[in-house]
Amino acid sequence: MKKFLLISALISINFIAFSQNRALPKVDLKTLDNNTINTSEFDNDGNPIVISFWATWCKPCVKELTNIAEVYEDWQDETGVKIIAISIDDARNMSKVKPKVNAEMWDYEVYCDPNGDLKRAMGVGSVPHTFLLNENKEIVYQHTGYKDGDEYDLFKKIEALVK
Amino acid sequence: MRKLTFIIACSFIPFLTWAQDNSSGTVQGDFNLSTQSYYEDPAINAVGVDEFILMNAYSNIRYTKGNFTAGVRFESYLNVLQGFESNFNGNGIPYRFAQYNVNGLDITVGNFYEQFGNGLIFRSYEEKTLGIDNVMDGVRLKYSPLKGLSLKGFVATQRLFWEQGPGIIRGFDAELNLNDAISSLENSKTNAILGGSFVSRFEEDNNPVFNLPENVAAYAIRTTVNRGKISFNSEYAYKYNDPAGSVTYNNYAPGNALMTNISYSQRGLGIVLEAHRVDNMDYRSKRGATGKELTLNYIPAISKQHAYTLAAFYPFATQPSGELGFQGEINYTFKKKSKLGGKYGTQVAVNYSRINALNGGPSELTINRDHSPAFFSVANEELYFRDLNFDIKKKISKKVKLMLNYLDVIYNKDVIEGKIIGKNVHARIGIAEVNYKLKPKHTIRSEFQYLSVDKSDEYYKDQGDWVMGLVEYSFSPHWFFAFVDQYNGGYTSEGKSYDAVHYLNISCGYTKGTNRFELGYGKVREGIFCVGGVCRNVPSSNGFTLNITSSF
Numbered sequence: 049m050k051k052f053l054l055i056s057a058l059i060s061i062n063f064i065a066f067s068q069n070r071a072l073p074k075v076d077l078k079t080l081d082n083n084t085i086n087t088s089e090f091d092n093d094g095n096p097i098v099i100s101f102w103a104t105w106c107k108p109c110v111k112e113l114t115n116i117a118e119v120y121e122d123w124q125d126e127t128g129v130k131i132i133a134i135s136i137d138d139a140r141n142m143s144k145v146k147p148k149v150n151a152e153m154w155d156y157e158v159y160c161d162p163n164g165d166l167k168r169a170m171g172v173g174s175v176p177h178t179f180l181l182n183e184n185k186e187i188v189y190q191h192t193g194y195k196d197g198d199e200y201d202l203f204k205k206i207e208a209l210v211k
Numbered sequence: 212m213r214k215l216t217f218i219i220a221c222s223f224i225p226f227l228t229w230a231q232d233n234s235s236g237t238v239q240g241d242f243n244l245s246t247q248s249y250y251e252d253p254a255i256n257a258v259g260v261d262e263f264i265l266m267n268a269y270s271n272i273r274y275t276k277g278n279f280t281a282g283v284r285f286e287s288y289l290n291v292l293q294g295f296e297s298n299f300n301g302n303g304i305p306y307r308f309a310q311y312n313v314n315g316l317d318i319t320v321g322n323f324y325e326q327f328g329n330g331l332i333f334r335s336y337e338e339k340t341l342g343i344d345n346v347m348d349g350v351r352l353k354y355s356p357l358k359g360l361s362l363k364g365f366v367a368t369q370r371l372f373w374e375q376g377p378g379i380i381r382g383f384d385a386e387l388n389l390n391d392a393i394s395s396l397e398n399s400k401t402n403a404i405l406g407g408s409f410v411s412r413f414e415e416d417n418n419p420v421f422n423l424p425e426n427v428a429a430y431a432i433r434t435t436v437n438r439g440k441i442s443f444n445s446e447y448a449y450k451y452n453d454p455a456g457s458v459t460y461n462n463y464a465p466g467n468a469l470m471t472n473i474s475y476s477q478r479g480l481g482i483v484l485e486a487h488r489v490d491n492m493d494y495r496s497k498r499g500a501t502g503k504e505l506t507l508n509y510i511p512a513i514s515k516q517h518a519y520t521l522a523a524f525y526p527f528a529t530q531p532s533g534e535l536g537f538q539g540e541i542n543y544t545f546k547k548k549s550k551l552g553g554k555y556g557t558q559v560a561v562n563y564s565r566i567n568a569l570n571g572g573p574s575e576l577t578i579n580r581d582h583s584p585a586f587f588s589v590a591n592e593e594l595y596f597r598d599l600n601f602d603i604k605k606k607i608s609k610k611v612k613l614m615l616n617y618l619d620v621i622y623n624k625d626v627i628e629g630k631i632i633g634k635n636v637h638a639r640i641g642i643a644e645v646n647y648k649l650k651p652k653h654t655i656r657s658e659f660q661y662l663s664v665d666k667s668d669e670y671y672k673d674q675g676d677w678v679m680g681l682v683e684y685s686f687s688p689h690w691f692f693a694f695v696d697q698y699n700g701g702y703t704s705e706g707k708s709y710d711a712v713h714y715l716n717i718s719c720g721y722t723k724g725t726n727r728f729e730l731g732y733g734k735v736r737e738g739i740f741c742v743g744g745v746c747r748n749v750p751s752s753n754g755f756t757l758n759i760t761s762s763f
Binding site: 070071073074080081082083084104105106107138139140141143144146147148149150151152153162163164165168169170171172173174189190191192193195196197198200201 | 237239240241243271273275278280312324325326329330334336337339361386388402404435437442444472474475476477478479480481482483485509511512513516517518540542543544558560646648651652653654685686687688691720722724725727760762763
């Protein structure tokens with residue numbers, strides 16, 4: 049019975065239009081000053097937004113954000129893209145996020161998701177996990193993990209959005 | 212459970228036909244599978260399993276339309292991987308919920324995760340890789356009656372494998388942002404937030420000997436103050452008389468915790484100082500529960516979370532029964548074209564943490580119900596953990612990056628691994644990592660790590676020294692190949708001697724978009740695997756691993 053209900057629920061999901069891009073879920077996050085901000089407040093004047101999930105203890109995440117930081121100015125000039133880095137550090141490391149971001153000299157918007165609410169809402173299993181949003185703040189591309197050079201492909205996707 | 216699944220299933224139907232607005236709902240999901248085969252290998256103490264192959268898998272599916280969200284998670288452990296609790300064996304839907312928001316009132320029915328403040332009295336969370344999922348099941352409301360004030364409340368029970376714990380948990384939290392709430396402070400350079408929370412557990416008293424409190428409460432107050440480059444956070448929590456452990460001493464000692472941190476940061480520099488004191492703060496939704504079961508709160512570990520394999524060899528885990536800890540960290544970037552920065556800049560970090568026992572032991576362990584340990588005592592107390600570590604990152608040229616790491620760690624093996632007072636392990640660990648970019652999308656990464664234990668009689672020699680080497684070749688965006696060897700020179704433990712052994716492991720991975728496949732073969736050493744200060748013991752094993760993750 050239980051299984052049947054689940055299956056019927058899943059089947060009914062299939063009838064919902066899949067063609068549409070997925071909207072960014074509305075979830076409360078913490079700013080680096082511990083204020084509350086909702087993801088619906090994310091804005092980049094109709095230009096693309098990249099959302100990158102990371103953590104202070106995640107080496108590939110820090111590598112990804114460091115490598116993008118080297119080319120971020122060029123990316124902004126050419127496409128107007130904004131990068132929003134979401135730290136999934138919990139209470140253990142949350143106090144280290146702001147000093148880390150400053151010491152790394154990252155010019156990203158950075159927010160904290162200490163209990164994984166946005167992580168769950170966006171289906172992020174492990175970090176790094178990167179999303180690209182179009183002018184309507186709909187998710188048009190996502191990618192898990194990071195290997196050196198992955199940023200070239202991400203930039204191609206961003207360029208395709210603004211052309 | 213069945214009823215709720217039915218309700219959620221039904222709730223999808225109206226959205227299919229009643230198009231109140233023109234937008235259709237969206238569906239999103241993720242999938243995660245880990246399988247491993249286990250072969251017997253006496254050289255590393257690895258045991259085979261009768262099933263040959265074990266598997267952990269789960270999938271989340273969420274439906275969103277406007278202010279409405281519903282979701283389920285299917286979990287399957289056939290049978291559960293070694294290192295996890297065998298109580299997970301089986302299939303089921305332990306997570307299903309519906310949530311909607313009407314004019315600012317946010318209602319969740321079914322399962323939810325929640326955290327009050329830093330989690331000192333309440334945090335419900337999941338960490339699948341550690342086998343932790345203490346999700347709540349009940350009703351939760353969130354509301355903001357005026358600008359700057361947010362309220363949260365819930366009544367729920369807590370997950371225990373495939374069942375629910377016996378306690379009924381009630382919680383309430385309020386947070387006030389003074390700058391948003393008071394108009395005259397709106398443009399103040401100082402930003403202040405106050406918060407308070409209250410949690411109570413009801414559990415029937417059916418103990419024939421003792422008259423146990425059926426309601427056990429805890430409260431916490433917190434504040435954050437920011438001004439310019441300085442941030443200050445502090446939280447104090449108090450737990451009322453909670454029958455502890457096995458309830459044999461008739462000891463209903465209260466508990467308390469205080470954590471505080473202050474940070475200063477500007478472009479290129481970050482400094483953090485932290486301290487915390489914890490006394491008898493193990494708080495669960497069932498009295499006497501142990502291990503990772505039914506934990507209601509979360510005491511963050513006050514030490515650095517290391518990522519390199521041998522740096523994480525001796526990880527600290529918070530002792531919620533009682534500890535006093537300090538931590539400091541400095542991150543600094545030498546600017547480009549400066550003497551120490553070179554062409555690309557150099558990043559350095561220094562971190563120090565030290566944690567010791569409370570004076571005279573925590574309140575809960577003593578038979579004397581009036582004992583309360585001194586607030587501050589460091590010098591003569593038993594050391595639990597100490598870690599001094601240095602980190603240097605340097606880009607040498609367009610193609611080469613170098614990372615160096617050094618740690619000096621003292622680890623109280625007996626206490627951290629759950630025994631009574633004992634000896635420490637003193638380890639020094641050196642790590643070098645080189646990244647070499649062959650072509651724009653082709654990178655070779657290599658790591659060399661060395662761990663040396665202090666051989667004097669004052670310390671445990673534990674498993675002696677370790678050496679590790681890693682070579683990884685990655686080809687963006689799809690492929691990686693890795694080869695790892697961990698070598699142990701042999702040691703003697705509890706009268707049994709172990710020969711020198713190589714833990715060889717090869718793996719390769721393929722990623723396309725959000726689909727990721729990873730196949731590995733080799734030996735895995737026994738050890739503690741930690742995320743966020745919570746740890747799981749992984750036994751030695753030898754075999755194939757296959758991990759697949761996906762999301763849409």
